[in-house]
Amino acid sequence: MYLYDQYDQAMVDARVAEFRDQCQRRIDGKLTEDQFKPLRLMNGLYLQLHAYMLRVAVPYGTLKSTQMHALADIADKYDRGYGHFTTRQNIQYNWIKLEDAGDILADLAKVEMHAIQTSGNCIRNISSDHFAGAAADEVADPRPYAELLRQWSSFHPEFSYLPRKFKICVIASDRDRAAMKLHDIGIQIVRNDAGELGAAFYVGGGMGRTPMIAPLIRDFVPLDQLITYAEACLRVYNRYGRRDNKYKARIKILVHELGAAEYTRQVEEEFAHLLDQGVEPPFAELKRIRTFFEDPAFAQSSAAEIDRSDPDFALWVDRNTHPHKVEGYTSAVISLKPVGGIPGDASAEQMHLMADLAKDYSFDELRVMHTQNIVLPHVAKSDLHALWTALEDAGLGSPNLDTVEDIIACPGLDYCSLANARSIPVAQKISERFAATGKTAALGELKLKISGCINACGHHHAGHIGILGVDRKGVENYQLLLGGSEAEDTALAKITGPGFSEDGIVDAVEKAADVYLSAREDGERFLDTYRRIGMAPFKEALYG
Amino acid sequence: MAEGLSSTQTPAEGRGPLDATSLRFRDDDPVLDPAVTVDAFTAQGNAVAVRIEPGDDVRELLPSLDRLALVEINFPTFGDGRGYSAARILREAGYRGELRAVGDVLVDQIAYLRRCGFDAFAPEAPLDPDDVAAALDRFPHVYQPAADERNPIWNLRHGKGEELRDE
Numbered sequence: 001m002y003l004y005d006q007y008d009q010a011m012v013d014a015r016v017a018e019f020r021d022q023c024q025r026r027i028d029g030k031l032t033e034d035q036f037k038p039l040r041l042m043n044g045l046y047l048q049l050h051a052y053m054l055r056v057a058v059p060y061g062t063l064k065s066t067q068m069h070a071l072a073d074i075a076d077k078y079d080r081g082y083g084h085f086t087t088r089q090n091i092q093y094n095w096i097k098l099e100d101a102g103d104i105l106a107d108l109a110k111v112e113m114h115a116i117q118t119s120g121n122c123i124r125n126i127s128s129d130h131f132a133g134a135a136a137d138e139v140a141d142p143r144p145y146a147e148l149l150r151q152w153s154s155f156h157p158e159f160s161y162l163p164r165k166f167k168i169c170v171i172a173s174d175r176d177r178a179a180m181k182l183h184d185i186g187i188q189i190v191r192n193d194a195g196e197l198g199a200a201f202y203v204g205g206g207m208g209r210t211p212m213i214a215p216l217i218r219d220f221v222p223l224d225q226l227i228t229y230a231e232a233c234l235r236v237y238n239r240y241g242r243r244d245n246k247y248k249a250r251i252k253i254l255v256h257e258l259g260a261a262e263y264t265r266q267v268e269e270e271f272a273h274l275l276d277q278g279v280e281p282p283f284a285e286l287k288r289i290r291t292f293f294e295d296p297a298f299a300q301s302s303a304a305e306i307d308r309s310d311p312d313f314a315l316w317v318d319r320n321t322h323p324h325k326v327e328g329y330t331s332a333v334i335s336l337k338p339v340g341g342i343p344g345d346a347s348a349e350q351m352h353l354m355a356d357l358a359k360d361y362s363f364d365e366l367r368v369m370h371t372q373n374i375v376l377p378h379v380a381k382s383d384l385h386a387l388w389t390a391l392e393d394a395g396l397g398s399p400n401l402d403t404v405e406d407i408i409a410c411p412g413l414d415y416c417s418l419a420n421a422r423s424i425p426v427a428q429k430i431s432e433r434f435a436a437t438g439k440t441a442a443l444g445e446l447k448l449k450i451s452g453c454i455n456a457c458g459h460h461h462a463g464h465i466g467i468l469g470v471d472r473k474g475v476e477n478y479q480l481l482l483g484g485s486e487a488e489d490t491a492l493a494k495i496t497g498p499g500f501s502e503d504g505i506v507d508a509v510e511k512a513a514d515v516y517l518s519a520r521e522d523g524e525r526f527l528d529t530y531r532r533i534g535m536a537p538f539k540e541a542l543y544g
Numbered sequence: 545m546a547e548g549l550s551s552t553q554t555p556a557e558g559r560g561p562l563d564a565t566s567l568r569f570r571d572d573d574p575v576l577d578p579a580v581t582v583d584a585f586t587a588q589g590n591a592v593a594v595r596i597e598p599g600d601d602v603r604e605l606l607p608s609l610d611r612l613a614l615v616e617i618n619f620p621t622f623g624d625g626r627g628y629s630a631a632r633i634l635r636e637a638g639y640r641g642e643l644r645a646v647g648d649v650l651v652d653q654i655a656y657l658r659r660c661g662f663d664a665f666a667p668e669a670p671l672d673p674d675d676v677a678a679a680l681d682r683f684p685h686v687y688q689p690a691a692d693e694r695n696p697i698w699n700l701r702h703g704k705g706e707e708l709r710d711e
């Protein structure tokens with residue numbers, strides 16, 4: 001876990017003081033709402049339908065237990081006793097008062113947290129693989145690079161008024177668990193033939209109304225040029241990204257309009273220039289950061305055979321754990337998707353419990369997944385049963401990771417002022433339907449994602465099944481999409497045809513699932529079958 | 545007191561709002577020549593002051609930096625951040641003349657503008673000098689290098705950089 005030194009702490013403390021001052025000037029009328037808006041946005045404070053929402057950064061999704069406890073305390077003290085984990089590995093609180101915002105930021109600063117750059121047209125919180133440092137298949141822990149990028153991008157003087165928001169993701173394995181190619185910059189840490197680590201840069205991906213998969217623009221940037229290369233990518237974007245139309249302002253449009261080759265040429269030219277400008281941090285800083293991410297003291301022994309005699313436990317183990325790089329350990333996922341629940345929501349009590357369990361069973365560490373679940377990354381297999389029992393008792397033992405019940409849903413019309421339709425009730429109805437029919441298990445891996453409008457915060461383009469809320473003559477209506485993937489085989493889902501009512505969309509999802517169940521061949525997931533048989537049989541079932 | 549804001553440049557107590565040229569962080573005399581457009585500048589060959597609009601490519605000025613004494617960079621709206629890159633590019637190319645931010649320049653952007661190399665400000669709306677001083681003094685450190693002299697945190701941690709300012 002990265003720990004602040006006096007410099008990091010001084011910066012965050014200064015930010016709290018600055019924001020208090022800005023709030024005061026807003027209250028005194030020295031700032032108009034137009035002028036205040038970008039300032040509060042850069043501190044994660046958003047005005048929603050009913051109240052302010054505060055989005056707190058969880059850098060690369062990593063938390064220690066004291067931080068999770070503090071997040072729970074904030075939910076209790078300033079919100080309605082719960083928080084909402086987001087698709088950006090952050091947490092947001094939906095019922096915040098403006099006059100409390102400064103105090104909340106001060107509480108966060110005490111546990112080395114903040115809301116800096118969680119909104120606004122700046123470089124946002126850096127995201128990463130939720131199994132980083134634990135997964136058996138990575139070439140290195142990607143988080144030191146994410147932390148270096150965090151420092152570089154914090155209060156960046158040149159890139160705080162970009163054309164649009166800017167999201168960077170860092171992973172370090174060929175398996176993509178973080179939707180890397182759907183970010184403005186996706187970085188994959190790779191090893192070259194000479195055995196050196198470097199960074200592959202994918203630039204210009206994104207979802208929203210014009211989804212794009214990021215093209216590879218450089219297959220190997222040496223680690224001692226990483227920041228300089230990122231600076232070059234950003235500078236070209238800051239200078240030439242479109243500012244005439246908010247919907248065409250993301251870097252994906254620039255890369256698309258220039259073409260990846262021309263964008264790359266401009267970046268390389270800027271990069272060659274910046275190499276002489278002393279932009280790169282000393283390599284000693286990367287080494288210093290790496291020491292924070294060294295392995296915890298894993299136990300050596302562990303002839304761990306998991307006792308599978310309890311079938312409920314065995315199911316949870318099969319569904320909710322992920323292979324660990326160290327013999328005898330596993331990464332355990334705490335599902336925040338109880339059947340009929342609100343995806344990603346956790347109560348203060350649940351957050352406290354997850355924090356305690358992390359302390360007892362996972363070397364004090366937790367991760368937020370972009371799929372709105374929580375990971376305990378380093379659990380000894382011999383502790384799994386005790387962990388599961390505690391989770392079950394708290395209603396956190398749903399064995400449904402990556403199933404049709406593990407739905408990503410944006411806040412939708414229940415909270416969001418941009419929404420066309422509600423997302424949460426649709427997610428609730430779908431998980432209830434499949435739990436009731438018992439088809440969840442038969443369907444296996446099926447990633448379902450729901451957005452309440454074209455902005456795609458619920459990643460519907462990347463769902464094996466996606467649902468998009470639209471407005472049809474003032475009535476909430478839902479389009480169905482099939483065939484997306486956010487994994488290393490990134491693909492964008494396609495719309496099936498005319499939309500459905502709220503109940504109709506639940507039936508439609510079930511019909512699509514049934515097509516798969518009757519057409520699948522050995523070992524095929526929903527996505528594989530869709531790719532093999534194409535859209536036609538699904539259309540036939542839905543509209544025929 | 546904010547770095548670089550010498551006593552002669554600090555607006556006197558009770559003097560009221562700043563006028564267009566008084567927020568300067570330079571010791572030389574202000575350039576009084578009117579700033580011309582980039583097109584006029586490259587065509588004329590004798591102008592010493594030029595005004596950059598957000599869509600201009602500031603690199604067109606690089607061949608003639610030595611005859612420039614003033615570059616004004618316009619911010620039609622504060623949210624259009626192209627001027628930050630333009631300023632840094634000029635400083636990276638060795639431009640040492642006055643670099644003045646004009647237009648919709650607000651106190652909350654001043655610190656970043658300073659870091660990108662601006663050393664004069666002529667905002668459309670007057671700024672409260674106390675607010676400016678507070679904004680420039682706010683952050684004790686910086687995380688990354690820019691066009692100013694500040695030594696980033698990652699150098700301080702490792703004893704690098706010329707002026708180690710250990711606070």
Ligand code: SF4
Nearest residue numbers: 410416419452453457
């Ligand atoms: S997808 Fe639309 S409705 Fe959902 S959170 Fe984003 S902006 Fe709001």
